[in-house]
Amino acid sequence: MRNGNQLDTAADLLALLGDTxxxxxxxxxxxxxxxxxxxxxxxxxxxxxxxxxxxGLTQLAADLDLPLTTVxxxxxxxSDFAGxxxxxxxxxxxxxxxxxxxxxxxxCAAGKGLLFLDELSTAPPAVQAALLRLVLxxxxxxxxxxxGVRIVAAANPRxxxxxxxELSPPLAxxxxxxxxxxxTGVVVRGLGGVWPRAVLPRLDRARLPEAVxxxxxxxxxxxxxxxxxxxxxxxxxQARGGAWPSPRSWDMALRLVAFATAAxxxxxVLSMLVRGTVGDGPxxxxxxxxxxxxxxxxETLLADPDNAPLPERGDLRQxxxxxxxxxxxxxxxxxxxxxxxxxxxxxxxxxxxxxxxxPATTLAALRRExxxxxxxIDRLAGTVALSRRAVAA
Amino acid sequence: MDLEKLxxxxxxxxxxxxxxxxxxxxxxxxxxxxxxxxAVDRHWRCYVSPAFVDRRTVADLAGVWVHEVSHLLRxxxxxxxxxxxxxxxxxxxxxxxxxxxxxxxxxDDVYDAVLPMPADAVRPQTLGLEPGEVMEYYLRRFRLxxxxxxxxxxxxxxxxxxxxxxxxxxxxxxxxxxxxxxDAIRFRVARGIAGAPGDAxxxxxxxxxxxxxxxxxxxxxxxxxxxxxxSAAGAGDDYTYQRxxxxxxxxxxxxxxxxRRRPPSVCVVVDTSGSVSDGELGSALLxxxxxxxxxxxRRDLVTVMSCDAAVATVxxxxxxxxxPLAGGGGTDMREGFAAALKRRPDVIVMLTDGQTxxxxxxxxxxxxxxxxxxxxEKWVATPPWARVVRIG
Numbered sequence: 001m002r003n004g005n006q007l008d009t010a011a012d013l014l015a016l017l018g019d020t021x022x023x024x025x026x027x028x029x030x031x032x033x034x035x036x037x038x039x040x041x042x043x044x045x046x047x048x049x050x051x052x053x054x055x056g057l058t059q060l061a062a063d064l065d066l067p068l069t070t071v072x073x074x075x076x077x078x079s080d081f082a083g084x085x086x087x088x089x090x091x092x093x094x095x096x097x098x099x100x101x102x103x104x105x106x107x108c109a110a111g112k113g114l115l116f117l118d119e120l121s122t123a124p125p126a127v128q129a130a131l132l133r134l135v136l137x138x139x140x141x142x143x144x145x146x147x148g149v150r151i152v153a154a155a156n157p158r159x160x161x162x163x164x165x166e167l168s169p170p171l172a173x174x175x176x177x178x179x180x181x182x183x184t185g186v187v188v189r190g191l192g193g194v195w196p197r198a199v200l201p202r203l204d205r206a207r208l209p210e211a212v213x214x215x216x217x218x219x220x221x222x223x224x225x226x227x228x229x230x231x232x233x234x235x236x237x238q239a240r241g242g243a244w245p246s247p248r249s250w251d252m253a254l255r256l257v258a259f260a261t262a263a264x265x266x267x268x269v270l271s272m273l274v275r276g277t278v279g280d281g282p283x284x285x286x287x288x289x290x291x292x293x294x295x296x297x298x299e300t301l302l303a304d305p306d307n308a309p310l311p312e313r314g315d316l317r318q319x320x321x322x323x324x325x326x327x328x329x330x331x332x333x334x335x336x337x338x339x340x341x342x343x344x345x346x347x348x349x350x351x352x353x354x355x356x357x358x359p360a361t362t363l364a365a366l367r368r369e370x371x372x373x374x375x376x377i378d379r380l381a382g383t384v385a386l387s388r389r390a391v392a393a
Numbered sequence: 394m395d396l397e398k399l400x401x402x403x404x405x406x407x408x409x410x411x412x413x414x415x416x417x418x419x420x421x422x423x424x425x426x427x428x429x430x431x432a433v434d435r436h437w438r439c440y441v442s443p444a445f446v447d448r449r450t451v452a453d454l455a456g457v458w459v460h461e462v463s464h465l466l467r468x469x470x471x472x473x474x475x476x477x478x479x480x481x482x483x484x485x486x487x488x489x490x491x492x493x494x495x496x497x498x499x500x501d502d503v504y505d506a507v508l509p510m511p512a513d514a515v516r517p518q519t520l521g522l523e524p525g526e527v528m529e530y531y532l533r534r535f536r537l538x539x540x541x542x543x544x545x546x547x548x549x550x551x552x553x554x555x556x557x558x559x560x561x562x563x564x565x566x567x568x569x570x571x572x573x574x575x576d577a578i579r580f581r582v583a584r585g586i587a588g589a590p591g592d593a594x595x596x597x598x599x600x601x602x603x604x605x606x607x608x609x610x611x612x613x614x615x616x617x618x619x620x621x622x623x624s625a626a627g628a629g630d631d632y633t634y635q636r637x638x639x640x641x642x643x644x645x646x647x648x649x650x651x652x653r654r655r656p657p658s659v660c661v662v663v664d665t666s667g668s669v670s671d672g673e674l675g676s677a678l679l680x681x682x683x684x685x686x687x688x689x690x691r692r693d694l695v696t697v698m699s700c701d702a703a704v705a706t707v708x709x710x711x712x713x714x715x716x717p718l719a720g721g722g723g724t725d726m727r728e729g730f731a732a733a734l735k736r737r738p739d740v741i742v743m744l745t746d747g748q749t750x751x752x753x754x755x756x757x758x759x760x761x762x763x764x765x766x767x768x769x770e771k772w773v774a775t776p777p778w779a780r781v782v783r784i785g
Contacts, residue, residue, distance in 0.1 A: 077640070078632055079649060124652065126632040267573040284580045291577055312568070314418035315578065354400035354407070355418050382397065389401035390408065393451035 025196035029180060030056050031265055032272040034063070034200045036176045037114070037150045039259045041252055042135050044120075044167075045154040047180030053154050056180070056198075057116050063200045066114040066150065069103050073123035073131055081130035083141020098141035105143070112148030121155035136174055154180075167241045169234060176252065177243045177276040201263035208262055215258035219250060222289040229282045245278040253277045253286065295320050298327035305342040310350065318355040321347060325359045325366075332366055338374055345379040356380070357387045394424050394443035402454030409455070409507045412586050412593045416462045419578050421568040427560040432550030433461045434561045435470040436569030437578075440550060456508040463499040464553045466579055467600060472528060473555035486537055491554035493520070493544050494531035501525065502596035515544055525596070579604060612680055615763055615782045619659070619681055622740045622759040622780065658694040660738035660758075662729040664745035665699045674744060677763050677784055681742050696736060700729035727752050734758065743779075751776045 036043045037060065047053050054070065061068035079085070083098025100108075107113045117131055135153055138145040145151075153175075167175075186196055223230055234244045243249065253274050260270040267287065275283030295316060301308040301324055311317050321344065328340050340363055347356050360380055367373075399422065407414040420433070425440040431454075432440045439461060446454065464470075473491040477483045496515035501524050504510035517524045520535045535541070551557050562569070570578070586593045586601035593601070632638075638649035661681050663674065678697070726749040733741050734756055741756065744763040755778040762779045775781045 077638075077649075077652075079640075085649075124632065126650075266571075268571065271573050271576070284576070285584075287573070288577055288581055288584075313570075313574075314420065315415045318415075318418050352400055352403075352418075352422065353397075354404040357404055386397050386401045386404065389398065389451055390405040390455075393402070393405045393455060 020190070021194045022197040023194055024199050025186070027056075027196065027198045028266065028268045028272065029178060030060065030198045031201050031269045032178055032276075033057075033152070034060055035256065035259045035263060035265065035269065036178070036273060037064070037152065038203065039252075039255050040147075040150065041176050041255065042174060043152045044175040044177050045152065045180045046157050046177060047154065049156060051180060051182040053180050054116070054118070057114065057152060059198050060200070061114045063198075064114065064150075066112055066148075067110060068114045068116060069107060070116045070118055071103060072118045073127055074119045076123070076127060078126040078130040081127070081134050081140060083143075100141040100143040104140040104145070107149055108143055108146060111146050113150075115145070115149055115151045117151065117153040119155070120153045132171060136171075169244065172234075172241055173244060173246050173249055175243070176256070176273065178272060179276070201260075201265045201269075203259070203262045204264060207264070211258045211262035214261050215254050218257055218286070218290055218293055219254045221293060222286050223250065225289070226282075226285065229278075229285065232282070234279070243275070243277055243279045243283075245282045249278050253283075257290075291316070292319070295323070298323040301343055302327060302336050302339045305339040305346070308343075310343070310347055312351070314352055314355055317347060317351060318359075321356065321359040325362050328363065329366055332368070334368075334371055337363070337366065337371060341374045341376060341380075345376045348380055348383060353383045353386055354390075357383050357390075361387075394441065395446050396422075398451060399441060399446050399454060402451045403458050405451060406455040406458040406508070410459055412589070412597065413459060413462055413466070413582060415585070416466055416578055416582050417458060419570070420458075420462060420465075423562065425560050428550070428558075429546060429548050431457050431461060432548055432558070433465055433552030434558075434563075434569075435465075435551050435555065436562075436564065436566070437465060437552075437575060438562060438566070438569060440560060452508060453511060456504055456511065459508060460496075460499065460503045461549060461552065463503055464495060464549055465575070466582060467495075467499065467528075468579070469495040469528065469553050470551055470555035473553075476529060476532060477555070485556075488554040488556040489545070489547065490532060490535075490537060490541075491528070492547050492549055493541055494528045494535075495553045496544075496547065496549070497522070497531050498526070498528045502594050505594075513543065515547070611763075611782055611784045615677065615680060615761070615784065618761045618780045618782050619740065619742055622761055656694055657739040658736070659696070659740045659742060660733040660736055661695070661697045661742045661744065662726065662733050663697065663699045664726065664729075664743070664749070674765075677744050677765075681744070681763070696733075696738070698729065698732060700726060700732070725749060730756055744784075747775060 033043060033045070033056065045053055057070075058068060080101050083100055085096045086099045087096055088094050107115060117135065120128060120131060123131065131153070134140055135151050138149070138151070190196070229245050230250065231246050232244060234242065256273040256277060257270065260273065270290075271283065271287055274286055277283070278286070295311065296308060298320070301310075301320070311320060324340055324343055328336050344356050344360050344363065360383055403417055403420075407417050410417075420437055420439040423438050423440050424443060426442060426444070428440040428442045428445075430442055430445045434440070449457070469491070473488070473495070476491065477487065493515050497517045497520060500510065500514050500516055504514070510516075517526065517531065520531065520540055522531055522534055548558070551561060557563065583601040583604045586597055632650035632652055634650050636651045638651040641649045659681070661678065663678060726743060726745055729743065730741065730752050738758050741758045741760045742763065743760065744765070746765045747762075755776075760776075760779040762775055762781045764775065764781055764783050766783070
């Protein structure tokens with residue numbers, strides 16, 4: 001009787017401990033995972049054990065309304081993924097069918113689901129080989145998983161994996177690699193009783209055609225400028241087992257840019273996805289190229305110099321003004337030259353004057369003899385004084 | 394505030410340091426009388442005291458602009474936080490130390506004949522330390538005391554040490570840059586420097602090479618290479634048909650594989666031709682043999698031999714201290730390979746400076762080469778069939 005009471009009290013204490021609140025919070029890495037899963041690309045999560053990979057996937061599965069199946073690779077044999085042989089009456093005539101395990105049959109019957117292959121890196125090599133076939137070809141034994149099943153794998157980083165497991169370059173190229181880290185602040189707050197509830201990105205149906213156009217233009221513009229990055233095998237010892245650029249991974253990156261655009265997610269999420277697909281260097285370069293793509297077009301600015309928006313950030317504004325001056329130099333005409341002066345005057349009045357000095361000097365040098373100096377040049381007088389002080393220094 | 398003077402200084406800075414122009418123009422100026430001089434926060438806002446602008450010349454201010462933007466480009470707030478977490482120390486004194494160390498790192502590259510160094514700037518020499526090192530190196534080597542007394546007023550804002558100040562706007566304030574925007578600017582500056590290497594001083598070139606490809610510690614890389622060579626198919630735990638699996642009893646007539654452990658044998662060949670320093674060699678050897686033992690579990694599976702022009706000694710590994718190393722003179726590692734292959738190892742680890750001929754064909758064991766640098770020469774060619782880890 002006394003023991004029973006103790007257990008009841010313990011259950012009450014456990015219930016109290018389990019009574020936690022949640023708060024809405026955007027989580028960039030979960031956003032990235034959700035988009036990659038939505039884009040139907042194989043994802044590989046790299047993270048230390050015990051930092052909430054499974055918790056993140058549970059939230060994702062609930063949000064996508066998919067049943068979650070977790071398979072821990074290290075406790076399975078290769079035949080569990082390649083299929084278990086079932087010997088019939090006359091194997092030589094009928095063959096030996098490879099029977100799939102129960103979870104695969106259930107996934108097929110449901111037609112949809114989220115399959116999470118945990119601890120890929122701690123499984124023996126033969127099991128990993130069988131698992132990778134499952135991830136990439138979606139086959140378990142004789143069974144093919146339906147398209148509604150999305151697959152996410154998780155592995156420990158090679159530094160912390162005991163046996164230094166790593167992916168060969170062809171395999172690494174097929175995955176979106178996402179680094180999974182924990183945020184100390186979130187963990188501390190969660191232990192205090194308030195866990196975050198992720199708000200996942202939503203694809204906006206109205207933006208779909210625009211997103212596809214944007215993604216195609218972005219990748220095309222970038223690779224036209226940097227053809228060397230279309231295909232580059234990882235060479236250095238550091239880059240082993242990670243993402244690298246190839247036509248396949250650029251196609252994946254294009255898909256991810258389109259998904260991120262349609263969902264309107266932040267640059268941080270897009271950066272994680274793109275860097276995880278084509279590697280850090282090419283990914284960052286693509287993002288830098290996207291920044292330039294987002295800047296206003298010089299011709300638009302010259303067409304409507306009084307109202308066209310100028311970027312607030314100093315370095316972007318300078319890049320835009322340089323672009324405008326270059327456009328005037330390419331096709332020097334009286335109206336375009338005047339419009340550029342109007343733009344420069346507006347730039348001086350709405351932001352720091354120092355970054356207008358070089359464009360103004362270049363534009364003045366483009367003057368033809370028959371062109372009159374516009375009256376609004378007085379508005380730029382301040383920059384001349386400023387430029388003199390800089391030269392005098 | 395004399396904004397014209399401040400912006401004239403920024404223009405001067407951008408003209409003398411064109412490779413930093415994008416970063417300089419990205420800074421957003423905030424007038425702030427409570428800031429002691431000029432300071433930056435980690436969101437790329439620049440706080441300026443009007444009195445400070447009045448006191449200094451345009452050339453002086455230009456130097457300060459470059460100084461502040463250098464803190465941000467070199468990610469001193471992030472590195473300061475990382476140092477505080479790693480060492481478990483934090484507080485005003487520790488953050489002041491970080492600011493001093495950060496200044497010591499950048500001031501060598503900031504000033505020259507055009508932008509003169511102010512008399513009160515922190516230099517490694519004033520701390521009694523050698524120049525050309527990084528913030529983390531300096532942090533381990535000085536304390537607050539007599540030498541640092543003149544710098545007690547130093548305050549470059551949270552952009553230099555990561556600690557938020559009362560007069561800063563904080564993450565929610567206007568016109569701050571997000572982490573992605575900050576990374577994009579740093580990447581653009583680094584690409585600019587790497588693309589035109591003649592223009593920037595060597596400190597900035599080193600930064601540009603490493604900022605997005607931080608060098609990993611060679612111990613980790615060497616460990617990864619040896620571990621992955623020793624655990625690849627054919628060695629370590631794996632399934633084998635040499636013996637039927639226990640599950641076979643449930644499917645009569647079918648042979649299922651069993652999990653067998655085949656501990657890998659590792660052979661370490663050490664180049665003792667005299668060009669490799671003892672300290673480096675010793676630490677690399679310890680690393681490899683420790684990994685070999687952890688993987689194999691049996692000490693007779695790790696062999697160490699030394700090699701110069703001919704193979705001198707072969708030693709079984711008992712204790713790392715006992716490994717006999719003999720040699721000196723020219724090197725021919727082909728002899729080392731031939732001797733190692735006689736023992737049929739799974740993995741050969743070669744520790745050498747690379748001044749040697751290599752076998753023309755791929756040997757019958759996975760090969761990891763630990764390559765030591767030579768003072769006088771650049772890195773040497775290595776065979777394509779080996780994994781190469783540069784040590785040091």
